[in-house]
Amino acid sequence: MRIPFLKMHGLGNDFVVIDARVEPLAISAARASALADRNTGIGCDQLIVLEPSERADVKMRIFNPDGSEVGACGNATRAIGLLLAPEHAGHTRIETGGGLLEAHATNSGIAVDMGAPRFDWDAIPLAYAMDTLAMPLGWETLENPVAVNVGNPHAVFFVPDADAVDLARLGPVIENDPVFPERVNVNVASLIGPDHLRLRVWERGAGLTRACGTGACATAIAAMRRKLTGRSVTVELPGGPLRIDWQNSGTILMTGPATTSFEGAFDDARYPL
Numbered sequence: 001m002r003i004p005f006l007k008m009h010g011l012g013n014d015f016v017v018i019d020a021r022v023e024p025l026a027i028s029a030a031r032a033s034a035l036a037d038r039n040t041g042i043g044c045d046q047l048i049v050l051e052p053s054e055r056a057d058v059k060m061r062i063f064n065p066d067g068s069e070v071g072a073c074g075n076a077t078r079a080i081g082l083l084l085a086p087e088h089a090g091h092t093r094i095e096t097g098g099g100l101l102e103a104h105a106t107n108s109g110i111a112v113d114m115g116a117p118r119f120d121w122d123a124i125p126l127a128y129a130m131d132t133l134a135m136p137l138g139w140e141t142l143e144n145p146v147a148v149n150v151g152n153p154h155a156v157f158f159v160p161d162a163d164a165v166d167l168a169r170l171g172p173v174i175e176n177d178p179v180f181p182e183r184v185n186v187n188v189a190s191l192i193g194p195d196h197l198r199l200r201v202w203e204r205g206a207g208l209t210r211a212c213g214t215g216a217c218a219t220a221i222a223a224m225r226r227k228l229t230g231r232s233v234t235v236e237l238p239g240g241p242l243r244i245d246w247q248n249s250g251t252i253l254m255t256g257p258a259t260t261s262f263e264g265a266f267d268d269a270r271y272p273l
């Protein structure tokens with residue numbers, strides 16, 4: 001059977017989006033991984049499957065290229081906010097594994113309320129109790145990260161020059177360290193100006209990406225907790241900038257672009273469950 005999809009991206013973090021709200025799609029880790037494969041599949045950083053929701057306008061399921069299903073994807077949330085804006089007068093409620101999010105189409109991009117960050121060691125989660133504002137651990141030159149959960153787990157390292165870090169080598173070592181029972185997204189960030197951060201991310205289950213929306217949220221919150229910035233920052237990723245506001249309500253507002261690249265279709269027989 002031919003399955004239609006949309007290719008979308010947020011600052012170069014790209015997605016295959018399948019709208020399965022009418023025609024349900026059987027999905028598995030193997031099928032997700034095969035679809036995301038850039039050599040033998042369609043190719044993307046995350047596979048996004050839309051399903052009906054009892055609690056929101058849509059349920060968004062998120063799969064990494066390694067097949068893992070995860071609770072949050074900031075850039076994809078903006079993409080779905082763009083896609084469904086016409087159906088919901090620009091304001092879409094999205095159910096994810098990490099919580100209920102709200103996306104608004106604005107004249108400066110798509111704004112998503114990503115919910116409130118969590119800091120307790122067992123909410124990250126970590127393998128044992130420790131200070132999450134500066135974990136007492138190091139991996140070569142990367143030391144004492146901030147740990148924060150924004151619907152998914154992040155470790156944020158502040159370094160003098162984020163571009164000088166060998167993240168392709170250190171990222172997977174940290175991602176898979178047993179201190180992170182659900183693994184972790186690895187962020188290396190530098191302060192490059194007042195309320196202006198440079199960020200590169202090794203994503204759990206995906207590797208280096210051109211942008212990571214939850215990574216930008218986690219890094220901004222970490223910088224605010226460390227008193228490096230105010231509560232409204234610009235996070236400069238390789239793919240471009242995101243604006244992050246830690247609102248008085250306690251929730252995080254992420255604002256940035258989302259783009260539809262092209263439409264396509266695939267034969268589901270090519271992607272066994």
Ligand SMILES: N[C@H](CCC[C@H](N)C(=O)O)C(=O)O
Pocket residue numbers: 013045046062064070071072073074075076152153185203204205206209211212213214215
């Ligand atoms: N790799 C992440 C999911 C995608 C996050 C990223 N693409 C974003 O925009 O937030 C994880 O396993 O938690």
